[in-house]
Amino acid sequence: MTRVHDMGGRFGDGPVAPEGEDAPVFEKDWHARALAVTLASGALGKWNIDVSRHARERLSPKDYTRFSYYEKWISGLADLLVETGVLTLEDLKGEGEDTPHPLAHKAMTAEAVPGVLAKGGPADRPSNVAPAFVVGQAVRTARPAANRLVDGGHTRLPAYAQGAVGRVLLMHGAHVLPDSNAHGLGEAPEPLYAVVFPATELWADAESPDDEVVLDLWQSYLEPV
Known part of the structure; x- marks a missing residue:
């Protein structure tokens, strides 16, 4: 179940207005x-x-x-x-x-x-989970975008990308799985990939159809196409 915090790519919240270079780091x-x-x-x-x-x-x-x-x-x-x-x-x-x-x-x-x-807090870890995908391979994200370990739990797969088809751009090695780590179930490291999606795959009426979006996604969020 998606919570209200998952606002990425949502329509109707207004434009993002970056502050100028002279803006203070902290407003208050x-x-x-x-x-x-x-x-x-x-x-x-x-x-x-x-x-x-x-x-x-x-x-x-x-x-x-x-x-x-x-x-x-x-x-x-x-x-x-x-x-x-x-x-x-x-x-x-x-x-x-x-x-x-x-x-x-x-x-x-x-x-x-x-x-x-x-x-900082490096999250790369050794893992016994073998990579399932290679650079250039087409993959589809899980649908719905939800934690498969804990009902209503934390996940880093945004709702706007659920069920979307993209292409593996880069392999990051193995990293701590947030879906497990957020709930005291262990770090459960697994392969992490940068996956590129056409804007038209994510939104029915993309403002810039030629744009692409790159998301870092864990292996358990993905399946082969």
């Missing part, structure tokens, strides 16, 4: 703080990037549509902090006990931030 000061506390909390090691993405995706549709970008981030983070036992609802309200936290020793220091950001 608290946006920077929201990003910082999200990264710092992730460093505690209680969840992975796929879990955090899923936390934002499962916000209620009413909240998701009315929240700004960083409101989504901070709301998803609040849910994760409580669900993993890092904080309680009382803590979030400022009513918790003022005692040292058991995870305080994992706190990210300001000096460590540049190195952590530079290192």
Whole structure:
């Protein structure tokens, strides 16, 4: 089942208006703080990037549509902090006990931030799943675009590309499967491909029919044509 967050390629949301080069990185000061506390909390090691993405995706549709970008981030983070036992609802309200936290020793220091950001979070892994496709091969994406492991779960296959036919452009090696990793089922690495689709394959009335869209898709999202 597709959630409201899956907005890619959807008609009627208006044009994307990029800001100018002189625009500030953060529109408001608290946006920077929201990003910082999200990264710092992730460093505690209680969840992975796929879990955090899923936390934002499962916000209620009413909240998701009315929240700004960083409101989504901070709301998803609040849910994760409580669900993993890092904080309680009382803590979030400022009513918790003022005692040292058991995870305080994992706190990210300001000096460590540049190195952590530079290192990133590589997701390539060895895998015993053999590649099923080769560069240039025609493939079709799964339909519907859904997590096959968890009902309503996280997936990186966008709804606008479900059931579409494309061509393998590049092989990325094996990478962590988000559909599994977001739900505590293990990393389950499998081959990842860059697949190119004609715009006319994705939309009935493509504004630029000669355009192509390249998506990075896991092997379990694909089938041979």
